[in-house]
Amino acid sequence: MAVIKAYHRPTSADAALMLLSRRGVTSVLVAGGTAINARRDLEFDEIVDLQAAGLDELHRAGDRLTLGAMVRMQTVVDSPEAPDLLRDAAHREGPNTFRHVGTIGGAVAVADWESDLLAALLVLDTDVNVQAPEGHRMYGLAEFLEDPAKALDGGLITSISLAVTGATASDRVGRTPADKPIVAASGRRDLLGRLHLALSGVAATPILVDPDKVGDLTPPDDFRGSSVYRREMAVLLSKRVLAALA
Numbered sequence: 001m002a003v004i005k006a007y008h009r010p011t012s013a014d015a016a017l018m019l020l021s022r023r024g025v026t027s028v029l030v031a032g033g034t035a036i037n038a039r040r041d042l043e044f045d046e047i048v049d050l051q052a053a054g055l056d057e058l059h060r061a062g063d064r065l066t067l068g069a070m071v072r073m074q075t076v077v078d079s080p081e082a083p084d085l086l087r088d089a090a091h092r093e094g095p096n097t098f099r100h101v102g103t104i105g106g107a108v109a110v111a112d113w114e115s116d117l118l119a120a121l122l123v124l125d126t127d128v129n130v131q132a133p134e135g136h137r138m139y140g141l142a143e144f145l146e147d148p149a150k151a152l153d154g155g156l157i158t159s160i161s162l163a164v165t166g167a168t169a170s171d172r173v174g175r176t177p178a179d180k181p182i183v184a185a186s187g188r189r190d191l192l193g194r195l196h197l198a199l200s201g202v203a204a205t206p207i208l209v210d211p212d213k214v215g216d217l218t219p220p221d222d223f224r225g226s227s228v229y230r231r232e233m234a235v236l237l238s239k240r241v242l243a244a245l246a
C-alpha cells in the first residue's frame with residue numbers, strides 16, 4: 001500500500017498537469033475517488049485532487065451539451081439539459097451517495113467494459129477533450145475507448161461534449177434491476193434518421209455496433225455471464241432497442 005507523502009488541490013487543469021508531469025515524483029490523479037480509493041495495488045508518492053480545478057461546468061450550445069470532467073453523476077441526473085438517456089444511465093451508475101461523488105470524467109477514464117453510461121455516451125456522439133502538456137486533443141469516445149491509456153498519455157480529461165437531439169432507447173439485463181448490468185444496449189436515431197447502437201458487457205470496453213452484426217460478437221465471459229449468454233442477450237436487447245426506435 002502506498003504511503004502518501006503530499007496532497008495537492010490545484011485550482012486549474014494547467015496546474016494539475018504541471019503537478020502530474022514533474023520528473024521523479026509519482027502522482028496519482030483523483031477525481032471523485034470512488035474507483036481509485038478501492039485500489040490497493042497502486043504505488044505513488046503524491047495525490048493530485050481535481051475537485052478545485054474548475055472542471056465542473058455544464059453548458060449547452062445549440063444541440064451539444066458540454067460537461068466538465070468533474071461534473072458529478074447526480075448533477076447529470078438533476079440536469080434538465082441532459083438527454084433522458086444519459087440521466088437514466090447516470091442514475092443507474094450507483095446509489096445516491098456514490099452519485100454525489102463519482103464524476104463523468106472518472107467514468108470515461110475508467111472505461112469499465114460493463115458501463116451502461118458509456119454505452120449511452122457512445123450513441124450520443126460524445127467527444128472527449130484531453131488536455132496534455134503539449135496541448136489540447138479531442139477524441140471521439142469510440143476512439144478514446146480503443147486505448148484510454150494511449151489517448152490520455154500524460155494528459156487529463158477536461159470535458160466531454162455530446163448530442164442532445166434525436167430519439168433514444170435503452171435496455172439491459174442484470175442479476176437484479178439495481179445491479180450493474182451484465183449486458184446493456186443503448187440506441188439513438190439522430191435527426192438525419194441514422195441509427196446508432198452501442199453495447200456494454202460484450203467486449204473489452206463498451207462499443208458501437210452495426211445492428212446487422214450483433215450476432216457475430218464473441219464477448220468475454222465471467223461468473224456473471226458466459227460468452228454465449230452475453231451474445232444472446234446482446235441480440236435480444238438490440239432488437240428491443242431498435243424496435244423502440246422504429
Ligand SMILES: Cc1cc2nc3c(=O)[nH]c(=O)nc-3n(C[C@H](O)[C@H](O)[C@H](O)COP(=O)(O)OP(=O)(O)OC[C@H]3O[C@@H](n4cnc5c(N)ncnc54)[C@H](O)[C@@H]3O)c2cc1C
Nearest residue numbers: 029031032033034035036102103105106107109112115157
Ligand atoms: C458502488 C460502485 C459502483 C460502481 N458502478 C460502476 C458502474 O456501474 N459503471 C462504471 O463505469 N463504473 C462503476 N464504478 C466505478 C467508478 O466508480 C466509476 O467509473 C466512477 O464514475 C469513477 O469516477 P470517479 O470520479 O470516482 O473516479 P476516481 O476514482 O477519482 O478515478 C478513477 C480513475 O480515473 C482517473 N481519472 C479520473 N478523472 C480523470 C480525468 N479527468 N482525466 C484523466 N483521468 C481521470 C483517475 O486517475 C483514476 O485512475 C462503480 C464504483 C463503485 C464504488
